Amino acid sequence: MNIVVPIKQIPNLTDELEINSEGTHLDHDALQYVLNEFDEHAIEEAVLTKESAGGTVTVIGVDTTGELNEALHTALAKGADKAVKITGDFPRGTASHTQAKLLADAIKGLSPDLVFTGVQAADDRDGQIGPMIAAHLGLPYVGVVTGVTVKEGKAAVHKEYAGGVMAEFEVSLPTVIGVQAAHQPPRYAPVSKIRQIAKATKIEEIAGGEAVGAGSSVRRMFKPESAGHAEMWEGSPEEVAEKIVALIKEKGLLKG
Amino acid sequence: MAVGLDKVKPEAITEEKHLVVEGMDISGHWNRMFEQRVIWDYDVDNLEKVTNLPGGESLEFCYGCGKCTAVCPIDIVGDYSPRKIHRKTQSGIDLFTSPDLWLCTTCMNCLRVCPKEVNMIQIMPAVREQAVLEGTTVPPELQKAFEDTSKHGNPLGQPQRKRADWAKKAGVPVPIMKDLKRPVDILWYVGSYPSYHPRGIDAACAAARLFNALGLDFGILGVEEKDDGDSQRLAGEKGLFEMLAEYNIATFGKYEFNRMVVTGPHEFNAFKNEYPKYGADFKVVHYTRFLVEHLDKLKPMLKKPLNLKVTFHDPCYLGRHNGEYDAPRELLRAIPGVELVEMGRCRENGYCCGGGGGGMWLDSFSKEHTQMRLSERRVREAAEYGAEVLAVCCPFEVSRFEDAAKSTGNDKLMVRDILELLDESMRG
Numbered sequence: 111m112n113i114v115v116p117i118k119q120i121p122n123l124t125d126e127l128e129i130n131s132e133g134t135h136l137d138h139d140a141l142q143y144v145l146n147e148f149d150e151h152a153i154e155e156a157v158l159t160k161e162s163a164g165g166t167v168t169v170i171g172v173d174t175t176g177e178l179n180e181a182l183h184t185a186l187a188k189g190a191d192k193a194v195k196i197t198g199d200f201p202r203g204t205a206s207h208t209q210a211k212l213l214a215d216a217i218k219g220l221s222p223d224l225v226f227t228g229v230q231a232a233d234d235r236d237g238q239i240g241p242m243i244a245a246h247l248g249l250p251y252v253g254v255v256t257g258v259t260v261k262e263g264k265a266a267v268h269k270e271y272a273g274g275v276m277a278e279f280e281v282s283l284p285t286v287i288g289v290q291a292a293h294q295p296p297r298y299a300p301v302s303k304i305r306q307i308a309k310a311t312k313i314e315e316i317a318g319g320e321a322v323g324a325g326s327s328v329r330r331m332f333k334p335e336s337a338g339h340a341e342m343w344e345g346s347p348e349e350v351a352e353k354i355v356a357l358i359k360e361k362g363l364l365k366g
Numbered sequence: 367m368a369v370g371l372d373k374v375k376p377e378a379i380t381e382e383k384h385l386v387v388e389g390m391d392i393s394g395h396w397n398r399m400f401e402q403r404v405i406w407d408y409d410v411d412n413l414e415k416v417t418n419l420p421g422g423e424s425l426e427f428c429y430g431c432g433k434c435t436a437v438c439p440i441d442i443v444g445d446y447s448p449r450k451i452h453r454k455t456q457s458g459i460d461l462f463t464s465p466d467l468w469l470c471t472t473c474m475n476c477l478r479v480c481p482k483e484v485n486m487i488q489i490m491p492a493v494r495e496q497a498v499l500e501g502t503t504v505p506p507e508l509q510k511a512f513e514d515t516s517k518h519g520n521p522l523g524q525p526q527r528k529r530a531d532w533a534k535k536a537g538v539p540v541p542i543m544k545d546l547k548r549p550v551d552i553l554w555y556v557g558s559y560p561s562y563h564p565r566g567i568d569a570a571c572a573a574a575r576l577f578n579a580l581g582l583d584f585g586i587l588g589v590e591e592k593d594d595g596d597s598q599r600l601a602g603e604k605g606l607f608e609m610l611a612e613y614n615i616a617t618f619g620k621y622e623f624n625r626m627v628v629t630g631p632h633e634f635n636a637f638k639n640e641y642p643k644y645g646a647d648f649k650v651v652h653y654t655r656f657l658v659e660h661l662d663k664l665k666p667m668l669k670k671p672l673n674l675k676v677t678f679h680d681p682c683y684l685g686r687h688n689g690e691y692d693a694p695r696e697l698l699r700a701i702p703g704v705e706l707v708e709m710g711r712c713r714e715n716g717y718c719c720g721g722g723g724g725g726m727w728l729d730s731f732s733k734e735h736t737q738m739r740l741s742e743r744r745v746r747e748a749a750e751y752g753a754e755v756l757a758v759c760c761p762f763e764v765s766r767f768e769d770a771a772k773s774t775g776n777d778k779l780m781v782r783d784i785l786e787l788l789d790e791s792m793r794g
Contacts (some may be wrong), residue, residue, distance in 0.1 A: 125526070126528065301512075302498060303605065305608065
């Protein structure tokens with residue numbers, strides 16, 4: 111069974127986030143990049159699936175930082191078998207539409223049975239890479255998944271809905287799964303092991319095609335602005351209710 | 367009448383000149399050794415697994431004298447010592463999967479007394495490194511500290527960008543090298559616990575006020591500073607240590623300074639003894655020795671008498687590992703109204719707080735495999751000697767001993783870094 115995990119690096123959210131001078135995006139060059147947290151879960155779920163059902167895990171990503179090797183070596187240290195890097199002139203913050211196309215083109219050649227992606231990433235929060243890869247490959251997609259069991263060419267997929275509702279799906283392979291959380295916390299890869307692997311392993315490189323652009327464009331990006339101070343109203347419930355009604359009228363929210 | 371108390375009469379015993387029992391000739395003196403004692407009846411594979419590792423060789427030097435057992439801090443609260451580990455390994459127990467692997471705090475008291483130089487400070491990290499690579503037996507709390515260090519640059523899991531936030535509480539300027547843009551006399555490496563832990567921050571602020579009062583030309587690295595990684599190395603994550611050493615050496619190299627002052631003995635040990643192996647070349651001094659150098663100027667500033675009975679806990683990595691016993695005591699004696707009392711286990715035979723060699727991140731694990739935390743044993747000793755204050759000079763210790771004072775019902779015992787005591791006396 112071929113399990114493929116597309117990954118991407120995103121700005122480290124524990125750093126101070128800077129916005130670029132145009133006010134349209136993050137200032138990518140000022141930020142440190144780390145592996146998307148949901149992708150860490152995707153890698154874990156892939157390795158767990160391999161451990162229970164057999165197969166090989168291939169981790170693949172578009173190198174937008176020049177530092178993708180580190181993330182790939184870490185994935186290998188966690189139990190992935192093969193790492194592939196898509197190279198080309200793709201800067202930090204490359205849109206998810208472009209990344210999905212590049213990844214889908216490369217994944218096609220790997221003839222996957224299962225593709226695990228992180229369900230979303232904190233940089234754009236659009237959750238589109240998984241569905242778009244599925245669309246490019248003509249495969250089914252299930253997102254917000256918290257556990258996968260593979261049996262006889264099918265995957266039993268545990269999916270989370272809002273309000274604590276759970277559902278179990280049966281999907282025929284091949285399929286694309288958007289992982290919300292692996293059914294075990296992602297394992298730690300000792301730096302000793304990552305460094306051993308970095309010395310001993312060669313990462314396969316695939317030249318990426320053209321960028322297809324973004325599906326949307328950002329008009330303005332800004333830090334949350336404080337909207338003045340709250341005014342505290344005191345008095346009996348009736349008095350406060352009158353003030354509320356007066357304010358609603360004043361703001362023009364009430365007809366008549 | 368009691369039965370069997372009558373002695374056997376000598377004439378009832380007949381000594382045979384020659385006797386053969388079950389085919390073996392047992393003639394001779396009554397305590398004659400009939401054949402060599404069997405000590406290799408066991409499978410020695412497990413011992414060889416250790417001694418074949420670079421750093422693990424000396425385990426087989428042990429000849430079982432037991433001197434280490436008498437001084438091992440863990441044996442006092444449990445059943446442990448290098449001799450016992452040697453014997454267990456020799457008789458077939460696998461150290462790689464045994465809980466014994468994680469209990470040693472690398473305090474070095476065993477090596478101090480060992481006539482055969484069985485070196486647990488090398489053996490433990492060597493075996494632990496294999497266990498870490500294997501990944502199956504590493505206690506989760508230790509693994510979390512590794513992960514936090516690798517992700518955030520500190521074992522507390524705090525954000526790197528907040529590393530210098532403590533300085534706002536100091537009430538005095540704490541210059542950051544990146545902003546200074548000029549050489550300084552003293553580069554102060556603050557360390558992870560003084561940067562983030564609330565009680566560590568108290569000591570860091572005290573140090574900042576002392577350095578300012580002394581008119582020192584100093585700077586800190588601020589958000590560029592990362593953990594030294596030495597305790598992670600001793601706990602088996604050598605790769606993480608190397609990654610941090612490479613980063614820190616490059617960062618230190620960006621700035622010009624005459625000397626580095628460190629808050630913690632573990633960092634002192636790392637920069638003095640380990641970093642030079644990776645190309646570091648700078649002078650480093652622990653704050654206690656550094657302040658002793660400035661004692662002429664400092665002493666007149668220590669105005670307020672503290673009127674306290676103080677005892678001092680020697681940090682393993684300042685004392686035994688680096689031979690510094692006097693500087694902390696000189697500082698304490700310089701504070702007016704401090705009566706210094708020594709505990710039985712002090713100086714070369716000082717007890718261990720339990721925080722070294724990764725013990726800082728193995729609290730629950732160690733507690734599970736001993737009768738009492740080392741820190742709890744130590745605060746009891748301090749209380750037995752009638753101390754009102756347990757003075758320390760290692761950032762690992764304040765929180766460990768404060769928790770231990772509470773858990774053993776010795777709430778009255780105050781735990782203070784020497785920096786805090788100096789600062790208190792200075793500020794009046």
